Amino acid sequence: MSEIFDRTIMAELSEDGRSRRQAMLMGGAALAAAAAGSLLPGGARAGAAGKTEKPIDFLFAIYPNGTLLDFAGPNEILSLLPDTKVRFASPAGGLVTLEKGVIFGPTEKLSDVQKVDVICVPGALDLSAMMKPEILRHVRRLSETARYVTSVCTGSIILAASGVLKGKRSACHWAFLNVLKEYGAIPDPARIVKDGRFMSGGGVTAGIDFGMAIAAELRGAQAAQEVQLLVQYDPQPPFHAGNPLDAPPKIRDAVFKILPGSENGLMRPIL
Amino acid sequence: MSEIFDRTIMAELSEDGRSRRQAMLMGGAALAAAAAGSLLPGGARAGAAGKTEKPIDFLFAIYPNGTLLDFAGPNEILSLLPDTKVRFASPAGGLVTLEKGVIFGPTEKLSDVQKVDVICVPGALDLSAMMKPEILRHVRRLSETARYVTSVCTGSIILAASGVLKGKRSACHWAFLNVLKEYGAIPDPARIVKDGRFMSGGGVTAGIDFGMAIAAELRGAQAAQEVQLLVQYDPQPPFHAGNPLDAPPKIRDAVFKILPGSENGLMRPIL
Missing domain, CATH: 3.40.50.880 (Class I glutamine amidotransferase (GATase) domain)
Incomplete structure (x- = not known):
């Protein structure tokens, strides 16, 4: 499979290259950001200033x-x-x-x-x-x-x-x-x-x-x-049912039924 | 690229098939869950009981x-x-x-x-x-x-x-x-x-x-x-810095600097 994998990567990188060439037309921060392939322009990352670790x-x-x-x-x-x-x-x-x-x-x-x-x-x-x-x-x-x-x-x-x-x-x-x-x-x-x-x-x-x-x-x-x-x-879930202690009983009981053993924390994974 | 893609999928599906065969040895809920390829056993999903939509x-x-x-x-x-x-x-x-x-x-x-x-x-x-x-x-x-x-x-x-x-x-x-x-x-x-x-x-x-x-x-x-x-x-972020109104000024100002224009909601995407 490694040959297939390598060829797939190459095809994708070439496609990616097109986006980057296009981004180069923009100049400045956009160019640097495209090169970094990241949300952060200039290759910078959070708190990176001056770090050399x-x-x-x-x-x-x-x-x-x-x-x-x-x-x-x-x-x-x-x-x-x-x-x-x-x-x-x-x-x-x-x-x-x-x-x-x-x-x-x-x-x-x-x-x-x-x-x-x-x-x-x-x-x-x-x-x-x-x-x-x-x-x-x-x-x-x-x-x-x-x-x-x-x-x-x-x-x-x-x-x-x-x-x-x-x-x-x-x-x-x-x-x-x-x-x-x-x-x-x-x-x-x-x-x-x-x-x-x-x-x-x-x-x-x-x-x-x-x-x-x-x-x-x-x-x-x-x-x-x-x-x-x-x-x-800044999470704001529209409901509060994210753990079995807080979930409304109707929700909790339905999920206990979907996941056998879960009411005791003993649902079986596939091992 | 489609041929490469198809061959990759087939290789992966075959690998996947091995896991499923192994799961069959487990019987019961685990088997059904493996077949569904999902967290939920029996092909069931949340709230699915009796639905025919x-x-x-x-x-x-x-x-x-x-x-x-x-x-x-x-x-x-x-x-x-x-x-x-x-x-x-x-x-x-x-x-x-x-x-x-x-x-x-x-x-x-x-x-x-x-x-x-x-x-x-x-x-x-x-x-x-x-x-x-x-x-x-x-x-x-x-x-x-x-x-x-x-x-x-x-x-x-x-x-x-x-x-x-x-x-x-x-x-x-x-x-x-x-x-x-x-x-x-x-x-x-x-x-x-x-x-x-x-x-x-x-x-x-x-x-x-x-x-x-x-x-x-x-x-x-x-x-x-x-x-x-x-x-x-049931999100519990260890810090409260997820939006510019709540983030500590030191955090907010650092990120404004990383993302030029963001202080006015006018950071430029690559278009």
């Missing part, structure tokens, strides 16, 4: 059937953070078919990644692609040398299965939270959980809050808040 | 250099909504290289899409791929027959440029909000704006709130709230 290597370990928003949320935050290089890896490398058939990439092959500063494992219902012993071994290997070992949603179940969360507190999607116990981790229902160098977010959308928290941890509160304003993260 | 065709019109989270947010909400079919289209069809070089797909070719119930145009800094007259013509054509014409972030500038927002109130990323006036639309700083059949969200992360609002509009408050609980949308 070594870039942080931030790796999302994604996989087939994964949930897009679990990593698309924190990716948007981390990608705008100064001196931070976001990378994606997956068990097979290349393009990855996520939940609902969407294709995302490019990704490096997980086994090819030597070392990162932060590893983040996002979640899904179907964790099977990551639950193979040879893949869990790479998750463990990268976790042992990372400054921060992190997850969003049921990604914490993958981390736990790799053996690195023994005795550590961790968040998880509420419906699956207590599955963590089966791997020796300590379930914590909070939306963002930090236990030493382990940081985790709750279900799906919690990835954005987690992203903000790790951004502040990595580059300080000023830079994190600048990114927050850049992505206008 | 015609599925809603919900189209995201995406494009090269677009911002992933602008549509990944509402996509997660809409994909879990009952009787709702989410589609993606782009100017050239196939895989699309978004901002920061990430590849997303598959997409239909925009000119091939006949008619949809909802069109949603997400945003970016670089709108140039959508600003070509022949592409704007398709945006206008689909908007004229859609039940709802919607956008996230600077996607409203694309809609406005296509001519469909004349005299309509619309949201936009705060930094670009007043650019809407140049196309005869009425800028509204609210996070979610509804003006008749036109609905829009503010910058980037507002796409999730917009997604919740349109979900309720399309399938009712019960179904929308069930999805909210499924994706644990």
Whole structure:
């Protein structure tokens, strides 16, 4: 598949090149912004002024059937953070078919990644692609040398299965939270959980809050808040049904029925 | 590129097939969930019980250099909504290289899409791929027959440029909000704006709130709230800097400097 992948990338880059050439006609900030391929003109990022720190290597370990928003949320935050290089890896490398058939990439092959500063494992219902012993071994290997070992949603179940969360507190999607116990981790229902160098977010959308928290941890509160304003993260949900404690009983009971076992935090992921 | 694209899809589907075969060993809910390729087991979706309505065709019109989270947010909400079919289209069809070089797909070719119930145009800094007259013509054509014409972030500038927002109130990323006036639309700083059949969200992360609002509009408050609980949308940002009115002055001023013109809502997108 790597040849197909390379040719696809090349075709896309060439298309991208056209946009950039067009942008060059604009001059000034627009030109620089197009070159940076970012919301931020001039290649600048939030809080970047004068910084000369070594870039942080931030790796999302994604996989087939994964949930897009679990990593698309924190990716948007981390990608705008100064001196931070976001990378994606997956068990097979290349393009990855996520939940609902969407294709995302490019990704490096997980086994090819030597070392990162932060590893983040996002979640899904179907964790099977990551639950193979040879893949869990790479998750463990990268976790042992990372400054921060992190997850969003049921990604914490993958981390736990790799053996690195023994005795550590961790968040998880509420419906699956207590599955963590089966791997020796300590379930914590909070939306963002930090236990030493382990940081985790709750279900799906919690990835954005987690992203903000790790951004502040990595580059300080000023830079994190600048990114927050850049992505206008001032959430105003039109309803209040986002966790089982606050949701109206009618909503909660309907969802308990959709997700068997979730009333006890014991919905089974596909392992 | 279509041959490459087809071969990539086939390779990925075959890989996907392996996961599903493995999931079959689990039996029961897990099997059904794997077959549905969704967080929800049994092919069920929130509030779906007994419904026989015609599925809603919900189209995201995406494009090269677009911002992933602008549509990944509402996509997660809409994909879990009952009787709702989410589609993606782009100017050239196939895989699309978004901002920061990430590849997303598959997409239909925009000119091939006949008619949809909802069109949603997400945003970016670089709108140039959508600003070509022949592409704007398709945006206008689909908007004229859609039940709802919607956008996230600077996607409203694309809609406005296509001519469909004349005299309509619309949201936009705060930094670009007043650019809407140049196309005869009425800028509204609210996070979610509804003006008749036109609905829009503010910058980037507002796409999730917009997604919740349109979900309720399309399938009712019960179904929308069930999805909210499924994706644990109970936001708890660790800082309060998500809009220029609330952000600490130090944060706001730094971002005004990063985004020239934004203090007046007149940051220039790439057109």
